[in-house]
Each structure stands twice: as structure tokens, then as C-alpha cells.
Amino acid sequence: MKLGFIGCGNMAQAMITGILKQNVVSPDKLIVSNPHEEKTAKLKEQFGILTTTDNKKTAKEAEIVVLAVKPQVYPEVIKEIRDEVSTEQIIVTIAAGVSMAATERQFGKEMKIVRVMPNTPALVGEGMSGLCCNEYVTEEEFDKVHHIFQSFGKAEKITENLMDAVVGVSGSGPAYVYMFIEAMADAGVAQGLPRKQAYTFAAQTLLGSAKMVLETGQHPGELKDAVCSPAGTTIEAVNTLEKKGFRSAVIEAVNAAAKKNHELGKPKKKEK
Incomplete structure (x- = not known):
């Protein structure tokens, strides 16, 4: 499995740290893209992961793509990568207020989408995440993403109608x-x-x-x-x-x- 992150903010860095510490994937199977190379340099030096300034490269190469950017940037990023991803890839979103249906509409095709709300204690390996998925994600695929989020805390599977509550509580x-x-x-x-x-x-x-x-x-x-x-x-x-x-x-x-x-x-x- 090759895992990709588009965006390299605090939450992404916390997730990447937990994933690598728990050996969910090896460093050579994790690619991170960010337009500012200096932001990924520390992670590259610390863990030996793959980095790039090209979001399209990450989207094309990763089996699971985590959109770790601000909600207001989603339309721009999705427009940039939508022709690079296939319907067999899994798109993981962690943005507040962005539904799976809205994400799918922006891609313009039937994408496998897992929506997640993590929280900042992921930085110390004690995060709490709520996950839901759309109908195109298989149980095995959902389990795979669930396992990723359990590597830096606890994670619970929910239905999307409960996501507002998860945001409010955790x-x-x-x-x-x-x-x-x-x-x-x-x-x-x-x-x-x-x-x-x-x-x-x-x-x-x-x-x-x-x-x-x-x-x-x-x-x-x-x-x-x-x-x-x-x-x-x-x-x-x-x-x-x-x-x-x-x-x-x-x-x-x-x-x-x-x-x-x-x-x-x-x-x-x-x-x-």
C-alpha cells in the first residue's frame, strides 16, 4: 500500500509521525506533497519519506490519498488532481464541513471517499477520530483507513449524519x-x-x-x-x-x- 498526503500542516505531520512509528507503512511507501519544499524537508530528513512539490505526482502514485489542506483550498486542489486519480483509489478528507457528496461532486466521478474528523492530540499519539465512508468503499478498504487512524490514537466508525456531533465533542x-x-x-x-x-x-x-x-x-x-x-x-x-x-x-x-x-x-x- 502506498499512502499519499497532499498538504503538510500540523495535523498531517502528527498523522505521518504516528503512521511511521507504528509501521503502518514503510517510509518508501509514503509520499507527501506541498508547494513549499522546506515544510516537507524536516519530515524527509527525520523519516526518509518521499516528498514532492507536485500534488499531481502524489495523487497519481498513492493508493490512498489524504487531502490534508484547509477546507477553502479543497476546490482548488481537487480541480488540480481530479484527472490524475482513478475510481479505484481512496480519497480521505479531514476538512470540517465538507461532506462526502460535496467532495465527490468536485471530482466529477464516483470516487471512493472516507471522511474523517481527527483532532490535535494526534500530535502526542492520543488523537480521537471519527470516520465514515461512501458506498463505493469496501469493508476491507474502510478497515484499512480505520487502522491508519488508530496508529495515533483512537478511531471510531460512524455514519455521516453523526459527523457534526463528532466535531462538537472531539x-x-x-x-x-x-x-x-x-x-x-x-x-x-x-x-x-x-x-x-x-x-x-x-x-x-x-x-x-x-x-x-x-x-x-x-x-x-x-x-x-x-x-x-x-x-x-x-x-x-x-x-x-x-x-x-x-x-x-x-x-x-x-x-x-x-x-x-x-x-x-x-x-x-x-x-x-
């Missing part, structure tokens, strides 16, 4: 978590902790708590209850969070991100 989710860590650390500093230690206490607490949910299989509410001793400090803090609308704020944030992703996928009205 695609945009890291930003909410960073804000929570920052707020916890600020409070720690207010209580006397040195800033650096405050960030460590807050971040490790979130990391450990998330691991408890994933590894124990217990309901988050059950784990929360286990920390809340009668008349103790934790239940006092939980009570304050409830009074301040903590859950409601998080739910509204996720819903807002999901709504925005849905709106991004709608055709823009032409100005009169």
Missing part, C-alpha cells in the same frame, strides 16, 4: 479542555501554587481522570460520586459548578460547534 473538544486546565491552574495560582506546578496538577488530573473513564469502563457519574465524600470538599465544589451552569455551558458549546460545522457544509447563497 474535533473542537481539545479547546474546551485547554480552557478548563487554564481555569483550574489560575485558581491554583490564586490559592498559592506556583504557575508551572499549577498547570502540572491541573493537566495531570484531567489526563488521569480521562484514563479512568476509558480503562475502567465505569460511568463518569459513578466515578464522580466515588470522589464526593459526604460533607466534603469535592461535593462542595461540584455544587458550585452546578450552580454556575457548568454542564449547561459545556452542552451549549458542543451544540454550537456542531451547528457551525453543519452550516459550513451548506452551499453559500449568492449575493444579488
